[in-house]
Amino acid sequence: MKNFDSFSLLPVITLILLSVVLGTSEFIIIGILPDIALSINSSIAMIGNLVSIFALVYAIGTFIITPATSSLNRYYLIIILTIIFIIGNVLFALADSYLFLILARMLIAVVSGVILAISMTFSAEIAGPAIQPKIISWIFSGFSMAAVFGVPTGTFITHLLGWRTAFLLLSFISLIILLMLIFYLPNTGSGQKSNILRQLGLLKKPHIQLGIMIVICGAASTYVFYTYLTPILQKYLFIPERYISLILIGFGVSTIISNFLSGHIALTGGMRRMPLFFLIQALFLSTLFLTIKIPTLCLINIFIIGTVMYLQNSPTQLHFLNTAVREKPEAINFSASLVPISFNIGIALGSACGSLVVIYSSIQYVGLWGAAIACGAVFFNLKLLKT
Numbered sequence: 304m305k306n307f308d309s310f311s312l313l314p315v316i317t318l319i320l321l322s323v324v325l326g327t328s329e330f331i332i333i334g335i336l337p338d339i340a341l342s343i344n345s346s347i348a349m350i351g352n353l354v355s356i357f358a359l360v361y362a363i364g365t366f367i368i369t370p371a372t373s374s375l376n377r378y379y380l381i382i383i384l385t386i387i388f389i390i391g392n393v394l395f396a397l398a399d400s401y402l403f404l405i406l407a408r409m410l411i412a413v414v415s416g417v418i419l420a421i422s423m424t425f426s427a428e429i430a431g432p433a434i435q436p437k438i439i440s441w442i443f444s445g446f447s448m449a450a451v452f453g454v455p456t457g458t459f460i461t462h463l464l465g466w467r468t469a470f471l472l473l474s475f476i477s478l479i480i481l482l483m484l485i486f487y488l489p490n491t492g493s494g495q496k497s498n499i500l501r502q503l504g505l506l507k508k509p510h511i512q513l514g515i516m517i518v519i520c521g522a523a524s525t526y527v528f529y530t531y532l533t534p535i536l537q538k539y540l541f542i543p544e545r546y547i548s549l550i551l552i553g554f555g556v557s558t559i560i561s562n563f564l565s566g567h568i569a570l571t572g573g574m575r576r577m578p579l580f581f582l583i584q585a586l587f588l589s590t591l592f593l594t595i596k597i598p599t600l601c602l603i604n605i606f607i608i609g610t611v612m613y614l615q616n617s618p619t620q621l622h623f624l625n626t627a628v629r630e631k632p633e634a635i636n637f638s639a640s641l642v643p644i645s646f647n648i649g650i651a652l653g654s655a656c657g658s659l660v661v662i663y664s665s666i667q668y669v670g671l672w673g674a675a676i677a678c679g680a681v682f683f684n685l686k687l688l689k690t
Contacts, residue, residue: 311429311430311487313483313487314425314429314487314488314489315429315430315438315441316483317480317483317484317487317488318422318425318426318438318441318442318445318488319441319442319444319445319448320445320480320483321385321418321422321445321480321484322419322422322442322443322444322445322446322448322449323445323446323448323449323452323453324449324453324473324476324477324480325388325415325418325419325445325446325449326445326446326447326448326449326450326453327449327453327454327457327473328388328392328411328415328470328473328477329357329361329411329412329415329449330446330449330450330453330454331453331454331457331458331469331473332350332353332354332357332408335457335458335461335466335469336350338461338462338465338466339404339466342465342466342467343398343399343400343401343404345401349401350401350404353404353405353408355651356405356408356409356412357408357409357411357412358412358647358650358651359651360408360409360412360413361412361413361415361416361643361647362416362644362647362648362651363413364412364413364414364416364417365415365416365417365420365640365643365644366640366644368413368414368417369416369417369420369421369636369637369639369640370499370502370503370634370636370637371499372417372636373502373633373634373635373636373637376490376491377421377424377425377491377636378488378489378490378491380421381418381421381422381425381484381488382481382484382485384414384417384418384421385414385418385477385480385481385484386481387410387414388411388414388415388418388477389474389477389478389481390410391407391408391410391411391414392407392411392470392471392473392474392477393470393471393474394406394407394410395407395408395411395470396466396467396468396470396471396474397467416640416643416644416647417640419442419640419643420636420637420639420640420643421636421639422442423439423442423620423624423639423642424624424635424636424639425488425489425491426438426439426442427624428489428491429488429489433570435621436566436569436570436573436617436618436621437566437567437569437570437617438566439566439569439616439617439620439621440562440563440565440566440567440569440616440617441562441563441566443562443565443613443616443617443620444559444562444563447555447558447559447561447562447613448555448559450551450554450555450558451552451555451556451559455548455552457469457472457473460472501631501633501634502631502633502634502637503634503637504631504634505626505627505630505631505634505637505638508626508630508631509690510622510626510687510690511623511626511638511641513683513684513686513687513690514619514622514623514626514641514645514687515641515645516679516680516683517574517577517615517619517680517683517684517687518615518619518641518642518645518646518649519645519646519648519649519652520649520676520677520679520680520683521581521584521615521619521649521677521680522645522646522647522648522649522650522653523649523650523652523653523656523673523676524581524584524585524588524653524673524674524675524676524677524679524680525584525588525608525612525653525673526649526650526652526653526654526657526673527588527653527654527656527657527660527669527670527672527673527676528588528591528608528657528669528670528673529612529653530653530654530657530658531657531661531666531669532551532554532605533547533551534666535595535666535667535669536550538666539595539596539601539666539667540595540598540601540602541598542598550602553606554605554606554609555609557606557607557609557610557612558609558610558612558613560610561609561610561611561612561613561614562613562616562617564610564614565613565614565615565616565617565618566617568580568614568617568618569617569618569620569621573618573621573622574618574619574622574684574687574688575688576618577614577615577618577680577684578681578684578685578688580611580614580615581615581677581678581680581681581684582677582681583611584608584611584612584614584674584677584680585673585674585675585677585678585681586674587604587607587608587611588608588670588671588673588674588677589670589671589674590604590670591604591605591608591667591669591670591671591673592667592668592670592671595667615680616642619642620639620642623638623639623641623642624638624639626638653673653676656672656676657669657672660672
């Protein structure tokens with residue numbers, strides 16, 4: 304582009320909408336587990352396994368497929384993967400057994416992370432360096448938008464017309480977005496040919512290793528608490544069930560704000576500013592158990608946690624992309640996948656840690672453990688700045 308301080312609006316909107324449907328497809332299942340279980344005569348626990356299976360396949364698939372396809376034309380690749388994503392959602396809507404549900408979810412998961420990673424690399428084509436961090440934060444914000452709008456809407460449609468209709472509607476909307484991808488994304492040409500092992504060599508770089516640990520700790524610290532947000536609202540704050548969804552929407556709005564602030568941080572200091580925000584995250588997580596008996600203060604605390612939840616996204620994404628451009632250009636696509644891979648690992652670890660806290664201690668202490676993990680993010684961030 305000739306004007307590097309501008310950007311093309313339609314490609315940006317397209318990529319944001321793409322991340323919204325990716326997030327909706329991933330998260331909607333949490334709210335409709337009972338409906339799916341009832342329809343195929345399965346237990347909620349068995350259907351709940353679809354969540355962990357999705358996260359595992361998501362991380363592994365993104366890790367393998369992204370470097371393996373780096374030499375391919377990104378324009379055609381994202382279109383093909385989006386078609387597979389749509390097929391996976393249609394198959395899930397039509398599945399009539401537990402086995403086919405798993406296979407369909409695996410198909411969706413294996414391409415979702417790669418689609419997100421590739422969409423991030425288009426930020427350099429549709430915007431100049433001054434705008435790129437904001438574009439990245441807007442793309443990430445699509446997942447928050449999914450939590451605020453997509454998931455509640457999908458749950459409402461499920462209760463009105465059934466969960467299969469919800470996934471078929473999601474597939475139809477994804478088809479519209481596919482057409483937008485075809486018409487509005489720039490054709491970037493083929494990437495550099497490179498051996499997969501050479502691309503994976505990016506993981507040997509200390510800056511990359513520390514960045515991965517920062518993302519894992521940052522995600523895990525929040526998800527120790529976030530996984531049990533609804534039980535906290537119900538059992539400790541005594542929020543009536545009819546108001547839970549409103550509070551969750553409010554929390555989702557705070558995460559949207561977090562994503563937008565993330566882009567600003569990436570433009571004004573990036574990783575140099577993140578230790579302060581991780582400390583703020585640790586502070587409010589640690590005080591959660593003190594405010595849990597005072598509903599108003601606790602809700603304020605929770606919304607502040609939501610506001611700092613995704614501040615790391617744009618700075619770390621830009622850190623990985625810049626490191627790859629500087630030290631291993633052939634691994635640019637792979638570098639873009641490191642945030643979603645690391646974040647999903649953090650989600651898994653945080654949820655597991657939260658489960659242990661609930662089993663062996665009390666749910667009101669999940670914030671303290673989250674704060675301890677956030678301090679780990681501070682440690683690795685400070686080490687990165689000294690490297």
